[in-house]
Amino acid sequence: MSEVQVAVLYGFGINCDRETAAVFELVGAKSTRVHLNEFISKSLDIHQFDILAIPGGFSFGDHLGSGRLLGNRLRFALREELQKFVQDGKPIIGICNGFQVLVKTGLLPGPLEGEIKPDFVQRASLTLNNSGRYEDRWVTLEFDPQSPCIWTKDVSRISCPVRHGEGKFVMPDKKQIDQLSDNNMIAVRYVDPSTKIGEGITDVILPFPLSPNGSSRNIAGICDKSGLVFGLMPHPEAIYARWLHPLFVQGQAPIIDEVDGSEMGEWEGEGLQIFRNAVNYSLGK
Numbered sequence: 001m002s003e004v005q006v007a008v009l010y011g012f013g014i015n016c017d018r019e020t021a022a023v024f025e026l027v028g029a030k031s032t033r034v035h036l037n038e039f040i041s042k043s044l045d046i047h048q049f050d051i052l053a054i055p056g057g058f059s060f061g062d063h064l065g066s067g068r069l070l071g072n073r074l075r076f077a078l079r080e081e082l083q084k085f086v087q088d089g090k091p092i093i094g095i096c097n098g099f100q101v102l103v104k105t106g107l108l109p110g111p112l113e114g115e116i117k118p119d120f121v122q123r124a125s126l127t128l129n130n131s132g133r134y135e136d137r138w139v140t141l142e143f144d145p146q147s148p149c150i151w152t153k154d155v156s157r158i159s160c161p162v163r164h165g166e167g168k169f170v171m172p173d174k175k176q177i178d179q180l181s182d183n184n185m186i187a188v189r190y191v192d193p194s195t196k197i198g199e200g201i202t203d204v205i206l207p208f209p210l211s212p213n214g215s216s217r218n219i220a221g222i223c224d225k226s227g228l229v230f231g232l233m234p235h236p237e238a239i240y241a242r243w244l245h246p247l248f249v250q251g252q253a254p255i256i257d258e259v260d261g262s263e264m265g266e267w268e269g270e271g272l273q274i275f276r277n278a279v280n281y282s283l284g285k
Helices: 017-026 036-040 068-077 079-087 097-105 174-182 272-282
Strands: 005-010 030-035 051-054 092-095 125-127 135-143 157-164 168-170 188-190 219-223 229-232
Touching: 005 017, 005 036, 017 030, 017 051, 017 272, 030 036, 036 068, 051 097, 051 272, 068 079, 068 097, 079 092, 092 097, 097 125, 097 229, 135 219, 168 219
Parallel strands: 005 030, 005 051, 051 092, 092 229
Antiparallel strands: 125 168, 135 157, 135 188, 188 219, 219 229
16 A cells, blocks of 8 residues: 545534644645545545544534534444445544544444444443533543554553533443443543653543543543544644644643654654554554
């Protein structure tokens, strides 16, 4: 494979498609912004792409709940195509509203037992923040090194913005969340930045604003059992460069180890590695 092809959905209120497409380009992929109707009408074949990205935004105005209508459109119009996409070993990411969409379609968390095959059964939801309002702030995220998630390889802790009103992750009962935890499917959580890396993850819900929404077990993002499908409420595409960090002007933005071949060089931000991981996976690296 000479170049990884990424389909970035747009339309119906998605509004982070251009920056999502741009970050994939920065890590060597070829991004194409695709209107959902192009896949539904078969004017474009989803299987010509190696990665599918569902960006943030306010699809269908969040009517009937964030991600509900777009999720239903995917579930009923592209069911077989999405099932084959995952079974062919191709990664999918949903960011913010995209995460809500993946949860409402049932692609996340997906089956918790038995065969790893999308069944489009909704097992979780993302509901109103505990604050009762839209939250636009920076948070600290820590990633589970034991997670099968291909998107989070070698990412330990980053600062990242959230921009949502319905980001509180919930499931019907403790048993199901325990299954997520036992399978290492809780790929990323909100943590207290004052803790050391490796010591910040806790099941006790952190106080606001360390947790911006009150998610069960401080869940910021999850993957399916295969590790291919990943969704998170924060926006890693919004910290692709160091100068986007709120502490940059104070000289306190984190400096990451320079990545060979990175277009950003010393200016690379903490979020870019997430997208590079998926591209490298698609290249077989």
